[in-house]
Amino acid sequence: MNKYFSNLLFTGIILTMTTGIIRAEEPINKKILNMKEFKTNEFPALPYSYDALEPYIDAQTMEIHYEKHHRAYFNNFIAAVKGSDLENASIEKIFAEVSKASDAVRNNGGGFYNHVIFWDNLGKGSSGPSPELAAAINTAFGSFEKFKETFDNAAKTRFGSGWAWLYLTSDKKLAVGSTPNQDNPLMDVSPVKGIPLLAIDVWEHAYYLKYQNRRPEYVEAFWNVVNWDTVNRRYADAVR
Numbered sequence: 001m002n003k004y005f006s007n008l009l010f011t012g013i014i015l016t017m018t019t020g021i022i023r024a025e026e027p028i029n030k031k032i033l034n035m036k037e038f039k040t041n042e043f044p045a046l047p048y049s050y051d052a053l054e055p056y057i058d059a060q061t062m063e064i065h066y067e068k069h070h071r072a073y074f075n076n077f078i079a080a081v082k083g084s085d086l087e088n089a090s091i092e093k094i095f096a097e098v099s100k101a102s103d104a105v106r107n108n109g110g111g112f113y114n115h116v117i118f119w120d121n122l123g124k125g126s127s128g129p130s131p132e133l134a135a136a137i138n139t140a141f142g143s144f145e146k147f148k149e150t151f152d153n154a155a156k157t158r159f160g161s162g163w164a165w166l167y168l169t170s171d172k173k174l175a176v177g178s179t180p181n182q183d184n185p186l187m188d189v190s191p192v193k194g195i196p197l198l199a200i201d202v203w204e205h206a207y208y209l210k211y212q213n214r215r216p217e218y219v220e221a222f223w224n225v226v227n228w229d230t231v232n233r234r235y236a237d238a239v240r
């Protein structure tokens, strides 16, 4: 090997190592959404400003939702796993056996994780489902309109507080369903099971300031701020 080539190789190795370090410091939301180990004491940043989703989701709702509700779930989750076997477990493993854990772990772990997904799948200016996801939506629901109707229905009819989901089942099929409280499709206690791809929070705290009791209006508005880039990425990761 000549000197030039070995220098090139050395540079390559350093670059690879540096990239590895940068990757390790990616925001936690990216890490958990990629189903990697969950270990953190850091509350993940909101990926945009509070007013970024105006007028569909107002800035005051976003600030209270993120700063008060989400932060409380995070703090309580960290406190609930501290000193236990769960402290260093991946969040997927915690959820897969959440029936054995305390209510504090289930409710706050779900509350923490679900909001990370929700912030991640919101945003503005993204195009739509990728060709792969669009094809899968057509296979599962017949058309995008049918999918939207099914998802809307799940969100609108979830009684009380909870979430509606588009998720990928273990046999790699798309499905829509809803969960109560802060449960999610990764949990063994959930009636709908799979990998979350798109979520909508239908707790009143997610919409009451702007929409009061008009949940269907909030659900309609939601479609204007779906960040399909992240949904597409999550789908590509999940089918792999």
Ligand code: MN
Binding pocket: 065, 069, 115, 201, 203, 205, 206
């Ligand atoms: Mn919420």
